[in-house]
Every structure is written in structure tokens, then in C-alpha cells.
Amino acid sequence: xxxxxxxxxxxxDLLISWxxxxxxxVQWSGAHFKFPLDHEQLAKYxxxxxxxxxxxxxxxxIANDEIVGHISLGRVDRVNETARIGKVFIxxxxxxxxxxxxxxxxxxxxxxxxxxxxxxxxxxxDFNLPAIKIYEQAGxxxxxxxxxxxxxxxxxxxxxxxxxxxxEWQASAGLMGIQSNV
Numbered sequence: 001x002x003x004x005x006x007x008x009x010x011x012x013d014l015l016i017s018w019x020x021x022x023x024x025x026v027q028w029s030g031a032h033f034k035f036p037l038d039h040e041q042l043a044k045y046x047x048x049x050x051x052x053x054x055x056x057x058x059x060x061x062i063a064n065d066e067i068v069g070h071i072s073l074g075r076v077d078r079v080n081e082t083a084r085i086g087k088v089f090i091x092x093x094x095x096x097x098x099x100x101x102x103x104x105x106x107x108x109x110x111x112x113x114x115x116x117x118x119x120x121x122x123x124x125x126d127f128n129l130p131a132i133k134i135y136e137q138a139g140x141x142x143x144x145x146x147x148x149x150x151x152x153x154x155x156x157x158x159x160x161x162x163x164x165x166x167x168e169w170q171a172s173a174g175l176m177g178i179q180s181n182v
Contacts, residue, residue: 002102004059004110006050007070011060012042015070018091026152027125028089057110061090061103068094071107073120081118083111088122088131100131104138112166121163125150132160139172140164 007015015037019025022035033041049056055076061069069090076083085107090100111117124131126145136142140162148156 001063002068002099002106003062004071004103004106005062007046007058007060007072009039009043009046011067012039014067014091015042015089018070018089023152026150026157027128029087030123030150032087058087059107061099061106063094063097063099066094067091068099069103071103073107073111073115076115076117078115081116083115083117083120085120085122100134101137104134108138108164108169112169118166119163121161123159123161126158126160132162135162138164139168141168 016039019028019035019037025033025035025037033045046058048054049058049072055074057073057076059071059073060067061071070087071085071089072087073083074086085104088100088103090103108120111120121143122135122140123146124135126132141164143161143163146159146161149159150157
């Protein structure tokens with residue numbers, strides 16, 4: 001079973017090693033970071049995260065005592081009970097083992113059970129078919145297509161907006177045991 005734990009400065013070098021190209025940087029973070037990823041950018045990213053009143057929960061994903069991924073639940077709005085999943089990444093060596101699906105279930109457990117939110121959204125580039133499949137299997141619904149949101153080298157990438165509501169999550173595979181130290 002996977003665990004989500006706070007992403008800390010000790011984890012920076014590993015994440016930096018995974019984000020090895022400008023294209024991968026955009027796919028992972030949109031326009032949030034500049035390539036190459038570095039300690040300064042990551043320190044700013046986690047500065048006020050993972051506190052009881054934070055609007056950002058930034059996590060490393062652990063399987064068998066090894067860090068296998070990264071995910072964030074950001075823009076937590078406690079008034080409107082919404083948040084946004086972002087910066088989803090499974091390290092190349094850990095892909096194909098079901099970790100991404102379990103990671104999404106864990107972050108949804110955090111959002112809906114611990115934080116008592118009602119709506120979780122995310123954006124995924126339209127060519128990332130494996131991720132789209134995982135999100136749909138978790139209960140996310142497509143809400144729309146944002147055309148040509150990101151320019152990467154000489155190409156424009158389209159972004160699919162997706163979301164899931166708490167009652168949809170409860171009716172599907174939600175309510176799995178939460179194993180989070182965030």
C-alpha cells in the first residue's frame with residue numbers, strides 16, 4: 001500500500017533527477033516552474049505547504065519504503081470546499097505497477113475525508129492517455145478542453161479539465177483506507 005508523506009527539502013534532489021527535459025517539466029507542472037528544476041524553486045514551492053491551515057498539500061509517494069512519486073493537492077479553498085490536484089508524477093522505474101491509481105485514491109481520501117472538501121479538479125494534457133484513463137477510473141469526469149494552453153518548443157498543447165464531486169467519489173471506489181501522514 002502507498003503512503004503519502006510531506007515532500008521536504010530532503011526529497012528535492014530525487015525529484016530534480018526525474019524532471020529531465022523541458023517537455024517533462026511542462027507536463028508535470030504546467031507553467032509553474034522554469035527548466036531546469038532547482039532547489040530554489042522547490043523551496044519556494046513548499047514554503048507554506050503541509051500546515052494545518054495550508055492551501056497546499058505537497059506529498060511524496062512512498063511504496064515499500066521507497067519514494068516512487070509526487071503529487072500535490074493545491075488551491076484548497078475551505079469556504080467553497082474545493083481543491084486542485086497537480087504535479088502528479090510516478091518515477092519511470094515505478095511505472096506500470098498500479099501506483100498512479102492508488103496515489104489518486106489516496107489524495108482523494110485526503111481531500112474528501114480529512115479535509116472535508118466537496119469538489120476536486122485537475123488538468124491533464126490531451127495526449128496523456130494513460131493519465132486520463134486513471135482519472136476516469138477514479139471517477140473524474142471531463143468538463144472541457146482548453147485549447148493550446150501551453151507552448152512547448154514549437155507545439156501548442158491542449159489541456160482537458162476534469163473534476164470529481166464528493167458524492168460521486170463516495171458512490172464509486174472512494175472510502176478506501178486513508179494512509180496519509182500529511
